[in-house]
Amino acid sequence: xxxxxxxxxxxxxxxxxxxxxxxxxxxxxxxxxxxxxxxxxxxxxxxxxxxxxxxxxxxxxxxxxxxxxxxxxxxxxxxxxxxxxxxxxxxxxxxxxxxxxxxxxxxxxxxxxxxxxxxxxxxxxxxxxxxxxxxxxxxxxxxxxxxxxxxxxxxxxxxxxxxxxxxxxxxxxxxxxxxxxxxxxxxxxxxxxxxxxxxxxxxxxxxxxxxxxxxxxxxxxxxxxxxxxxxxxxxxxxxxxxxxxxxxxxxxxxxxxxxxxxxxxxxxxxxxxxxxxxxxxxxxxxxxxxxxxxxxxxxxxxxxxxxxxxxxxxxxxxxxxxxxxxxxxxxxxxxxxxxxxxxxxxxxxxxxxxxxxxxxxxxxxxxxxxxxxxxxxxxxxxxxxxxxxxxxxxxxxxxxxxxx
Amino acid sequence: xxxxxxxxxxxxxxxxxxxxxxxxxxxxxxxxxxxxxxxxxxxxxxxxxxxxxxxxxxxxxxxxxxxxxxxxxxxxxxxxxxxxxxxxxxxxxxxxxxxxxxxxxxxxxxxxxxxxxxxxxxxxxxxxxxxxxxxxxxxxxxxxxxxxxxxxxxxxxxxxxxxxxxxxxxxxxxxxxxxxxxxxxxxxxxxxxxxxxxxxxxxxxxxxxxxxxxxxxxxxxxxxxxxxxxxxxxxxxxxxxxxxxxxxxxxxxxxxxxxxxxxxxxxxxxxxxxxxxxxxxxxxxxxxxxxxxxxxxxxxx
Numbered sequence: 084x085x086x087x088x089x090x091x092x093x094x095x096x097x098x099x100x101x102x103x104x105x106x107x108x109x110x111x112x113x114x115x116x117x118x119x120x121x122x123x124x125x126x127x128x129x130x131x132x133x134x135x136x137x138x139x140x141x142x143x144x145x146x147x148x149x150x151x152x153x154x155x156x157x158x159x160x161x162x163x164x165x166x167x168x169x170x171x172x173x174x175x176x177x178x179x180x181x182x183x184x185x186x187x188x189x190x191x192x193x194x195x196x197x198x199x200x201x202x203x204x205x206x207x208x209x210x211x212x213x214x215x216x217x218x219x220x221x222x223x224x225x226x227x228x229x230x231x232x233x234x235x236x237x238x239x240x241x242x243x244x245x246x247x248x249x250x251x252x253x254x255x256x257x258x259x260x261x262x263x264x265x266x267x268x269x270x271x272x273x274x275x276x277x278x279x280x281x282x283x284x285x286x287x288x289x290x291x292x293x294x295x296x297x298x299x300x301x302x303x304x305x306x307x308x309x310x311x312x313x314x315x316x317x318x319x320x321x322x323x324x325x326x327x328x329x330x331x332x333x334x335x336x337x338x339x340x341x342x343x344x345x346x347x348x349x350x351x352x353x354x355x356x357x358x359x360x361x362x363x364x365x366x367x368x369x370x371x372x373x374x375x376x377x378x379x380x381x382x383x384x385x386x387x388x389x390x391x392x393x394x395x396x397x398x399x400x401x402x403x404x405x406x407x408x409x410x411x412x413x414x415x416x417x418x419x420x421x422x423x424x425x426x427x428x429x430x431x432x433x434x435x436x437x438x439x440x441x442x443x444x445x446x447x448x449x450x451x452x453x454x455x456x457x458x459x460x461x462x463x464x465x466x467x468x469x470x471x472x473x474x475x476x477x478x479x480x481x482x483x484x485x486x487x
Numbered sequence: 488x489x490x491x492x493x494x495x496x497x498x499x500x501x502x503x504x505x506x507x508x509x510x511x512x513x514x515x516x517x518x519x520x521x522x523x524x525x526x527x528x529x530x531x532x533x534x535x536x537x538x539x540x541x542x543x544x545x546x547x548x549x550x551x552x553x554x555x556x557x558x559x560x561x562x563x564x565x566x567x568x569x570x571x572x573x574x575x576x577x578x579x580x581x582x583x584x585x586x587x588x589x590x591x592x593x594x595x596x597x598x599x600x601x602x603x604x605x606x607x608x609x610x611x612x613x614x615x616x617x618x619x620x621x622x623x624x625x626x627x628x629x630x631x632x633x634x635x636x637x638x639x640x641x642x643x644x645x646x647x648x649x650x651x652x653x654x655x656x657x658x659x660x661x662x663x664x665x666x667x668x669x670x671x672x673x674x675x676x677x678x679x680x681x682x683x684x685x686x687x688x689x690x691x692x693x694x695x696x697x698x699x700x701x702x703x704x705x706x707x708x709x710x711x712x713x714x715x716x717x718x719x720x721x722x723x724x725x726x727x728x729x730x731x732x733x734x735x736x737x738x739x740x741x742x743x744x745x746x747x748x749x750x751x752x753x754x755x756x757x758x759x760x761x762x763x764x765x766x767x768x769x770x771x772x773x774x775x776x777x778x779x780x781x782x783x784x785x786x787x788x
Binding site: 137184185186188191194195199201211213219264293294296302 | 491587590593595617624625628
């Protein structure tokens with residue numbers, strides 16, 4: 084994959100001082116290597132060719148400072164050796180020192196899909212190399228402008244319907260491309276939507292992604308961060324489609340308009356209750372088959388709410404306008420079979436109605452997003468950010484099966 | 488299967504020409520002539536038969552999907568285009584390919600379980616220490632430049648079934664032909680849809696008797712030859728009624744499909760020669776040669 088020359092950030096960004104550690108990593112790596120001379124191979128001299136190739140890739144980049152560290156990866160700022168102004172993010176996946184558990188499913192999934200998917204709205208994987216201490220390093224596109232979550236939360240930033248349309252458009256194209264290639268993202272939320280120097284929104288974190296299962300094969304329902312999780316997953320559906328991501332997109336859309344997360348459940352049950360309160364109670368009438376889902380809970384007979392119509396969406400989201408409200412409604416339909424697909428979302432009339440989406444270079448932006456990129460790229464899929472105010476809401480996902 | 492084959496890393500980086508493959512293998516031989524003369528190994532295809540049978544044994548113990556086994560076989564092939572087999576412990580490579588393929592095909596198995604089962608099969612070649620497998624997994628991923636998605640012909644087969652109104656017998660037969668093609672270099676040489684079409688032709692046109700398929704494949708080669716001759720005879724028989732309508736339909740479809748017929752024919756020939764060489768296969772022989780190589784060179788340590 085060719086490395087596109089990246090636009091250098093304004094100078095003040097480059098000196099974000101977060102204990103800038105100069106990379107002594109290389110020397111320690113060498114030390115480790117000496118004690119551990121790849122015992123798996125009988126003789127190492129035969130590996131020259133591939134090792135040389137790997138070294139070539141490794142030497143293409145220089146690691147600068149550390150941007151963030153999470154449980155499963157460390158992210159460094161880096162640049163091309165030949166061009167100090169072309170930045171990249173190097174995500175070093177921590178391989179358990181003793182290889183006790185093999186490589187985590189998250190890492191495998193991320194590499195697997197980013198290697199194949201290339202689209203303007205999906206974070207680009209420029210290169211992969213292994214370092215001497217046998218860590219996997221992903222060289223990712225440098226996205227210095229933070230993520231959508233930052234923009235939503237920053238009260239100093241003002242944005243309007245045209246900006247929301249631009250961001251949603253980029254998100255929808257990225258998601259459509261994934262689905263078109265038979266990949267479910269399964270963790271769409273504002274802090275996985277990073278922003279490039281030119282304002283382009285990029286879908287990141289493929290740690291929970293998977294390809295569509297063959298018909299009748301089960302998948303896990305324990306995916307997607309709770310507030311963005313669709314009702315069918317909360318009810319434990321094991322067979323689902325791309326519209327799970329469309330629901331998450333709808334939640335992002337609502338959050339962009341309201342500037343707070345729309346449906347904030349404290350537990351999975353609470354999340355279901357709040358979805359019912361907002362959109363209506365799922366019944367066999369409005370969602371045939373719902374009562375047969377594994378974790379379906381019958382609603383209180385005295386407390387069934389009718390499914391909300393267009394009026395509700397217009398009232399709740401006046402900034403979206405009638406056409407936008409209609410699109411949002413189609414993305415938040417309870418019955419997954421009736422919910423819009425990513426393709427139908429893109430065909431909606433909202434995109435061509437007034438106002439026109441803002442040109443990406445004129446979109447509101449943050450300038451100190453680079454640290455956020457570090458945090459975003461090191462988080463584990465499905466987790467809430469540790470430093471958000473909603474810390475107590477974070478739940479531990481149990482991936483005993485899915486994550487091996 | 489995920490993503491688009493035409494833009495895939497498989498198409499861009501893991502398709503070779505026959506010449507290129509031969510060149511790679513020759514360069515391994517050149518580099519370490521001593522090892523090659525000291526440790527002669529059976530024909531690549533016979534080794535593949537051995538590995539695949541070992542993999543199936545391993546997969547059976549853990550009830551794994553066919554797709555994961557297929558992916559594992561492709562991983563082993565890709566790995567040995569970068570590494571000389573005589574410098575590795577093939578049992579460990581096969582086990583690791585299996586472990587990684589299970590994760591890739593979304594049917595993950597725990598590393599301890601895999602090591603445990605592999606040790607049950609080959610106690611003298613697999614160390615109890617799981618870190619060996621973890622380490623080898625890492626090499627495998629690096630050697631394959633972390634390009635891990637493999638596109639298989641099975642999906643094309645299912646897609647073409649209604650289009651060509653294939654009977655369930657024909658599908659089953661084509662399916663096992665696809666299983667067999669992993670024993671050859673074909674997965675490194677041709678795109679999956681070409682393989683699938685080849686499998687369909689073999690199943691529909693040659694119709695080798697089902698019984699001959701498993702275990703000894705020897706009669707199959709003969710059946711294919713005879714079947715082929717019959718078809719040729721029918722085709723050249725200007726006065727007769729020509730080939731059966733069913734085959735005519737397939738031929739018409741092929742003509743319209745713009746598929747690379749030459750490639751399909753080459754695949755068929757590769758398969759025929761596989762079935763021919765299969766007659767020489769001896770599990771014991773492969774096991775002995777590999778065992779001697781691994782033990783003498785201490786590759787299992």
